[in-house]
Amino acid sequence: MAAPKSLSSVAGLTDVTVRTGSGEFGRALLDPEAAPPAGLVGPDGKAAPKRFNVYRNNVIVSLSEALGQTFPAIVSLVGDDYFNALARAFVTRHPPQSPVLMWYGGAFAGFLESFPPLAAYPYLADVARVEWAWLQAYHAADAAPLDPAALSAVAPEDVPAVRFTRHPAAAVVASKWPVLDLVRANRFATDAAAGIDLDEPQAVLVTRPDLEVGVFLLRPGGEVFLSALLEGSTLEGAAASALEKTSEFSLPDCLSDCLSSGAFTAIEGY
């Protein structure tokens, strides 16, 4: 490559070759209105904005695609074109903080919630929360789930005070919206979207007892009960919190659901 002539050789000045810092380069990557950084040239030694735009495009498109792979139900709900614009807005405001892209997108649900053009679609954020929990469960540490029969080894008088160890993949998403129906219809396409009642609140447990991520519907009060258990409450304390929330809460049913779906790995102390 022929080094472009610096002005010094022409005018006898000291070296005025432009140095291009990665701070300036990075800012211009994320700001489509910004001029390309000075000091970048084509083969003729002249500035070449179209060449710089290849990098800009690679960054925005590859990160938008990564988001689309993490949030396919959101893509399906808003459509490809809208998603691309949405992803571009998110990527430029919230670039990844790590080269590990399976950890990129944790702020997307909050972004959807506060993005004014989407104010009429308040359920999108919770759908994104389920999809984020799904990805984290997919990559979580492997752990054998607690044998549902294990509780029978605990002396009856000790049962109210038991605490469970959270499965590394387990997370609860509680919503005012039918998140499970929305995720199913738009991510797994197993159910028709037509029958979804937008007034139905749903809460789900996302976990991965073995290789398959499962998304399980929680019964009334189940989200309070399971969230409390995952945060380390005793069985008795978690049940009391759930009953405070709703009289429909059924301890035997909810406990049985949590045990059979793989929310825990152990009973503490056993």
Place this chain on the structure above:
Amino acid sequence: MFSEGSPSRQSRADATIPAHAGAGLKPEHIAEILADRADIGFFEVHAENYMGAGGPPHRQLEAIRQDYPLSLHGVGLSIGGEQALDKAHLQRLAGLNRRYEPGLFSEHLAWSTHDTAYFNDLLPVPYDEAALERVCDHIDEVQETVGRRMLLENPSTYVAFEQSTMSELDFLKEITRRTGCGLLLDINNVHVSCTNHQRSAEDYLADFPLNAVGEIHLGGHAPDTDDAGRPLLIDAHDREVDDAVWKLYESVVRNNGPLPTLIEWDNDVPAWPVLFAEVRAAERILVQAAEPGLRRAV
């Protein structure tokens, strides 16, 4: 290094990457590869896709590693960056090297992180003395932390830096001299960069320090044009290897002898048989080069 007596590790394929053709591993191909027991030299993965704690990716990669040698290719370390390497990321790379015992470990002459922002692209490095020192320091740190020699891949670039004071080849040669690292020769990148900067790929390859090369990459690129209507090739990895790149490859292996060769296809990933056909095309060239009498005396 690894827990002795672990049955999964005892039954693994040999780690050494042979001078045969391999493919970039894509999750959607794994079931077919394992079912067919595909006859292929090795697989290569992007390290960052296996940095989760557990789950299907690690199960699948261990299954592949049982049957095939593995090459570990990092894409996010930002060796060409202005700032210090991300220590946590470097530890994750070291951990993957211990866990999977890859036969080769490589990264790029590029940067991708500034402050805390990760750009997910291989961004260009100016070829001046300050950048050379930084890159060499970073490679020293990588090789010390990971405990092995790494290969550094030549970049595909779209712009040149006014501040550059040396050629890409002098920059690469000096890196290998100072750090002892090897090189990953991406021949598609050579074709892309030489076209984009209006240089001769043949001249570039004739001067490339082939004795340092431990692996070759081949991939597809997309044609475009620059501001002045000149050809601008984009390193897209989204299609078959171009005829011009095959020709350059043939000449490299004819002159140098066979080297482990990877087909990269990362976007618009085709069905496995399509990718495998590219691998076989590279393998045929390697076999011809290995036949005595056809290889030019050095």
